[in-house]
Amino acid sequence: MPVETPLQIAPPPERPWRTTWRVFAANRPALGALIVLIGIILAGLFGPYIVAPNPFEMVNVPLLPPSEEALLGTDFLGRDVFTALVHGARTTLLIGIAATLLTMVIGIGIGAFAGYFGGFVDDTLMRVTEFFLVLPNLVFAMILTTLFSPSIWMVVFAIGVVNWCPLARLTRAEFVRIKGQEFVLAARAAGASDMRINLRTILPNAMPPLIVSITLLIGVCILFEAALSFLGLTDPDVMTWGLMIGASRDYFWDAAWTVSYPGLAILITVLCIALIGDGLNDAFNPKLRKR
Amino acid sequence: MTVLSVRNLSVEFGIRRGLFRKGRVVRAVQDVSFDLIPGTTLGLVGESGCGKSTTGLAAMRLIDAHAGKVLFGDRDILKLQGADLRQMRSKIQIVFQDPFSSLNPRLTAAGIIAEPLEILGVGTPGTRRARVDELLMQVGLSPEHGGLFPHQFSGGQRQRLGIARALAPDPEILICDEAVSALDVAIQAQVLNLLARLQANRGFAMLFISHDLSVVRHVSDEVIVMYLGRIVERANAKTLFDAPLHPYTMALMSAIPSRDLDRPSTRIRLQGDVASPINVPSGCAFHNRCPFAQARCSKERPELEQIRDGHYAACHFAGRIERPL
Amino acid sequence: MAAAESPMLEVHGLTVTFDLQEGDRITVLNEVSLTVGFGETLGVIGESGCGKSTLALAIMRLVKPPTGRIQSGTIRLGDEDLVMLNEAQMRQRRGVDLGMIFQEPLTSLNPVYTVGEQIAEVLRRHKGLTRAEASARALDMLRQLKLPDPEDKLHAFPHELSGGMRQRVMIAMALICSPKLLIADEPTTALDVTVQAQIFDLLKEIRPASSAMILITHDFGAVAEMADRVVVMYAGHCIERGTVREVVTSPAHPYTQGLLACVPDITNAGTYARGTLPEVAGTVPSLTNLPEGCPFSPRCDRAIEKCTTMPPDVPLGAGRSVKCWLAEVNR
Numbered sequence: 008m009p010v011e012t013p014l015q016i017a018p019p020p021e022r023p024w025r026t027t028w029r030v031f032a033a034n035r036p037a038l039g040a041l042i043v044l045i046g047i048i049l050a051g052l053f054g055p056y057i058v059a060p061n062p063f064e065m066v067n068v069p070l071l072p073p074s075e076e077a078l079l080g081t082d083f084l085g086r087d088v089f090t091a092l093v094h095g096a097r098t099t100l101l102i103g104i105a106a107t108l109l110t111m112v113i114g115i116g117i118g119a120f121a122g123y124f125g126g127f128v129d130d131t132l133m134r135v136t137e138f139f140l141v142l143p144n145l146v147f148a149m150i151l152t153t154l155f156s157p158s159i160w161m162v163v164f165a166i167g168v169v170n171w172c173p174l175a176r177l178t179r180a181e182f183v184r185i186k187g188q189e190f191v192l193a194a195r196a197a198g199a200s201d202m203r204i205n206l207r208t209i210l211p212n213a214m215p216p217l218i219v220s221i222t223l224l225i226g227v228c229i230l231f232e233a234a235l236s237f238l239g240l241t242d243p244d245v246m247t248w249g250l251m252i253g254a255s256r257d258y259f260w261d262a263a264w265t266v267s268y269p270g271l272a273i274l275i276t277v278l279c280i281a282l283i284g285d286g287l288n289d290a291f292n293p294k295l296r297k298r
Numbered sequence: 299m300t301v302l303s304v305r306n307l308s309v310e311f312g313i314r315r316g317l318f319r320k321g322r323v324v325r326a327v328q329d330v331s332f333d334l335i336p337g338t339t340l341g342l343v344g345e346s347g348c349g350k351s352t353t354g355l356a357a358m359r360l361i362d363a364h365a366g367k368v369l370f371g372d373r374d375i376l377k378l379q380g381a382d383l384r385q386m387r388s389k390i391q392i393v394f395q396d397p398f399s400s401l402n403p404r405l406t407a408a409g410i411i412a413e414p415l416e417i418l419g420v421g422t423p424g425t426r427r428a429r430v431d432e433l434l435m436q437v438g439l440s441p442e443h444g445g446l447f448p449h450q451f452s453g454g455q456r457q458r459l460g461i462a463r464a465l466a467p468d469p470e471i472l473i474c475d476e477a478v479s480a481l482d483v484a485i486q487a488q489v490l491n492l493l494a495r496l497q498a499n500r501g502f503a504m505l506f507i508s509h510d511l512s513v514v515r516h517v518s519d520e521v522i523v524m525y526l527g528r529i530v531e532r533a534n535a536k537t538l539f540d541a542p543l544h545p546y547t548m549a550l551m552s553a554i555p556s557r558d559l560d561r562p563s564t565r566i567r568l569q570g571d572v573a574s575p576i577n578v579p580s581g582c583a584f585h586n587r588c589p590f591a592q593a594r595c596s597k598e599r600p601e602l603e604q605i606r607d608g609h610y611a612a613c614h615f616a617g618r619i620e621r622p623l
Numbered sequence: 624m625a626a627a628e629s630p631m632l633e634v635h636g637l638t639v640t641f642d643l644q645e646g647d648r649i650t651v652l653n654e655v656s657l658t659v660g661f662g663e664t665l666g667v668i669g670e671s672g673c674g675k676s677t678l679a680l681a682i683m684r685l686v687k688p689p690t691g692r693i694q695s696g697t698i699r700l701g702d703e704d705l706v707m708l709n710e711a712q713m714r715q716r717r718g719v720d721l722g723m724i725f726q727e728p729l730t731s732l733n734p735v736y737t738v739g740e741q742i743a744e745v746l747r748r749h750k751g752l753t754r755a756e757a758s759a760r761a762l763d764m765l766r767q768l769k770l771p772d773p774e775d776k777l778h779a780f781p782h783e784l785s786g787g788m789r790q791r792v793m794i795a796m797a798l799i800c801s802p803k804l805l806i807a808d809e810p811t812t813a814l815d816v817t818v819q820a821q822i823f824d825l826l827k828e829i830r831p832a833s834s835a836m837i838l839i840t841h842d843f844g845a846v847a848e849m850a851d852r853v854v855v856m857y858a859g860h861c862i863e864r865g866t867v868r869e870v871v872t873s874p875a876h877p878y879t880q881g882l883l884a885c886v887p888d889i890t891n892a893g894t895y896a897r898g899t900l901p902e903v904a905g906t907v908p909s910l911t912n913l914p915e916g917c918p919f920s921p922r923c924d925r926a927i928e929k930c931t932t933m934p935p936d937v938p939l940g941a942g943r944s945v946k947c948w949l950a951e952v953n954r
Contacts, residue, residue: 189400193463196360197414198387211404345815452906482670483841484903487885494898509815516887516895553820555844557871557888567824568817570771571785 030290037286040279047276051096062091062246070262080264082255088268095248095269099229099276102163102247106228109167110174111221115210117171118178123186123205129179136175144169145234152240159242166231174220181213215291219284226280233273248273301470301503302334302357302390307366309349309356313576324575326352328527330366334471334503341518341535342507345550345572348524350507354473357505358390359383388418388467395476397456401448407434408444411462418467433462437492454485458492465496472497473505478513490517511554515539523547526573526583529602533609543611545588545619582613590619629702630658631835632682632804637696639674639681642689649910651677653859655696656936659804664836666850666867668843670882672907673856675839679808682837683723684713700804719749722797726809728789732781738792739765739777745796764795767829787818791825798829805836811845823848843883847871852942855879858908858918861936865943875945877923878903917948925949 032038059066065085066077073080079088121132151165185191186209194208235241236249237256248269255265309327327349334340342350355361357368359375368375375386391414394400401410411430415421421429431441437458448456457477464472474493478486490513497504508514514521514535521538523531523546531544542548549566568587573579579586585595594614602612611617639652652674659665667675680686682698684705698705700720705713717723725731733741742764743757752760758777765773768791781789790810797805807826811819826849830836838849846853846867853870855863855878863876874880881903887895895901905922908914914921920930929948937950 189394189396190402192355192360193392193394193400193460194402194413194417196358196387196392197417197463197467198384199417203417208402212402345817454906482907483886484670484882485906487900487902488904491898491900491902498898511816512887516900517897549817553817555820555823555842555848557843557847557883559847559868559871565820565824567821571787571818572815574785 027290031286034286036282040282044279051100054093058090058093062094082265094246099247102232103225103229105163106166107225110171114171114174115178118175122179122182136172140172159245162241166228185209185212219288222284226277300333301336303369305331305367308364310364336503337501338519339504341514341521343514344524349527354507390471391464391469392473393460393464393477397453414466437462471503475507531611543616544613630660632659633699635697638694641691657854659835661833664850666846666853667839669856674859679806719800720803722802722805724793724797724807724810728793737778808839863945876947878919
């Protein structure tokens with residue numbers, strides 16, 4: 008009986024997450040964006056405790072340019088731009104994340120069902136997806152917030168409900184691809200239920216491209232919120248960057264700082280998210296990177 | 299002594315056209331019957347499109363069968379539901395062909411092997427871990443390998459993991475679906491020996507599906523040859539390969555390139571390509587490629603009949619063909 | 624060497640390296656030498672990772688710098704050294720003097736062009752024929768290959784054909800300009816055994832008598848059927864060479880012996896009791912982690928002290944040699 012020689016296994020290469028991190032960190036723009044974004048998140052988390060508590064308070068002379076008294080100036084109602092910006096960081100990010108979560112639940116849920124079950128279920132769900140895809144989503148969101156009270160939750164709902172389509176399609180594609188792999192059949196052979204297979208076998212394997220999509224989605228949701236706020240269709244009691252721009256839009260020529268700073272904030276945040284998403288994409292697929 | 303009895307199994311696929319379920323129907327498996335006996339191996343051999351893999355998957359209900367019965371004990375597997383079905387799953391397991399896609403890349407080796415036990419609710423995490431270690435050693439790996447991921451193993455090692463996973467719930471029947479076809483020959487020999495050892499120790503019945511006749515001959519006690527969804531010949535391994543009765547089996551055997559340089563090359567040359575199950579010829583499905591076909595063969599489909607003791611063939615002229623050596 | 628005439632192809636001391644992403648450099652072919660005479664078929668046999676496919680690509684000069692590099696050696700086809708030619712010159716040789724057939728015909732044929740167009744393109748490019756002339760020659764070739772309904776097949780797309788037919792198309796494309804050397808890299812591995820037999824018969828019939836062929840495979844049966852001489856490869860080295868009869872009936876290298884013993888041959892498959900198939904223990908070493916000296920030594924049950932240094936190519940007769948210290952010691 009031949010003796011089993013000790014099997015040669017190469018020294019364990021680094022764990023998958025470390026490779027991903029290493030590739031990501033080597034991407035300078037992405038790394039820089041991550042640092043900036045962390046800064047913004049920290050500002051949003053802790054800032055409102057440091058600056059004045061109420062951004063709606065009229066603290067100073069209206070339309071004061073940036074100076075010693077008001078770091079970034081004041082708007083037409085005398086509200087401090089810097090305070091508003093800091094509070095806005097928290098709310099804008101929260102709305103973006105909340106809306107993204109809603110989108111994820113709808114999009115991944117529908118995509119997973121369609122991809123896994125196929126057939127009639129797939130056809131139906133995909134027609135529904137295409138229907139929503141064809142709808143002009145900004146208009147639809149506007150209608151929702153106009154019809155129902157424009158509370159902040161309505162805004163989150165409206166954004167979530169119109170943006171899930173691309174994610175659904177991506178999820179479906181991933182599920183269809185992974186479903187055909189033999190390890191899924193192996194799980195079925197072990198008696199796994201459909202639910203278990205979807206959640207514990209297929210979904211973890213589908214995550215890498217989904218993570219990239221979801222990251223980018225946060226940026227999209229933030230922009231969406233800005234658009235709705237700009238049109239005045241959001242909750243007037245919640246200070247967001249979009250609200251700042253919308254409220255001060257008549258003052259762009261005379262008091263640019265009231266509009267530019269929130270605008271810049273949105274730009275930088277969304278840009279950082281895009282760079283991070285891009286970096287994640289490359290990090291998850293090192294084979295696709297051109298050397 | 300039979301542990302599994304397959305009777306008249308048929309599997310059909312519909313080719314979907316648009317919104318409707320069935321366009322044309324592909325009869326992948328038709329009227330297949332066989333028995334599995336503990337401690338022995340049944341070889342299932344045939345070329346692509348013959349339905350051998352489909353048969354294996356249908357017999358363990360990973361694909362839905364269209365007709366037929368699969369009796370495990372006295373219960374028909376094809377009719378089981380719920381908890382009974384899950385119970386059955388622990389008794390029949392499968393090893394797949396592709397060592398790369400048959401293991402979940404996100405689980406560790408230990409996780410992969412323990413998964414069937416987890417799903418079937420067997421034991422506690424502690425006892426499961428112990429069993430995983432035991433299985434790893436039985437397949438020639440070691441407990442340290444449990445923490446590694448599939449991509450860190452070679453093809454042969456991954457196949458061993460697949461075998462360990464299949465044996466985790468201690469099944470009575472093991473189906474090997476081209477389990478060694480993707481391996482290099484030296485590794486193939488190791489895995490074949492491993493399977494033989496494990497079978498000798500645990501006494502499970504094995505259904506060995508392969509297109510490689512040499513391997514099937516080595517591994518099997520009894521062999522079935524399939525062509526376009528039907529069984530065309532069945533016999534014990536030695537008899538089948540020493541004296542095949544069906545022209546297709548003869549052609550298969552003569553097609554294998556032999557290392558015996560002194561063997562005269564009297565090949566039965568088949569015309570045309572392996573037929574597709576979408577367009578099954580009339581009468582005997584093999585008649586359009588058969589060098590011995592007569593008029594009768596295109597009209598009347600031959601039944602699988604016993605020609606000699608324990609040797610069955612589906613051919614009108616079985617036993618009466620002058621076979622070139 | 625009995626023959627006075629020079630061989631069709633002579634590879635000498637060929638070394639090819641690849642640079643990996645992590646910065647390592649691996650030697651995929653290590654001082655490989657072989658010859659193929661006119662009208663001869665040379666079998667190159669080995670398991671995965673031994674370098675046989677890279678050998679084919681290297682001869683075709685398809686190993687691309689900067690990651691892949693021919694470090695040293697010569698590849699003489701006729702009286703030209705292919706290593707010395709530039710890309711433009713090689714393009715003229717490929718398809719005309721050198722033909723290649725790949726393993727998986729579905730991925731090596733262009734899915735968006737018909738089969739007829741692809742065959743004709745080879746002629747138009749290399750022989751400057753007109754569309755009509757090239758089409759006619761392609762049709763001719765398809766008839767020779769015994770494809771049913773060749774006129775229809777001319778206008779068929781690759782995915783409409785079966786695996787065996789696609790492989791025949793590949794053979795057509797490779798042979799249509801009557802190359803001096805045909806390299807077939809595992810041409811039948813993806814095919815069913817009855818189709819495999821047809822392809823082998825075809826290759827024997829259709830090749831011009833003077834052209835040479837290199838058949839790369841892992842199957843000794845195929846080598847016994849098709850080849851005149853054979854070379855055995857392991858971890859980038861040619862560890863044994865000789866005529867097919869010599870190597871198959873009396874293999875000299877322990878690896879070759881193990882390889883021959885561990886495959887159940889259809890004629891003797893019943894002779895081994897289950898579980899006692901002779902094994903070659905262990906696994907092929909990773910090229911990033913080769914052992915000292917003879918790459919096979921960790922798995923060899925007859926390894927001796929000396930095996931920690933690389934054995935030389937020990938000649939055992941005309942055209943027969945083996946890279947093993949045991950042969951050297953027993954001389």
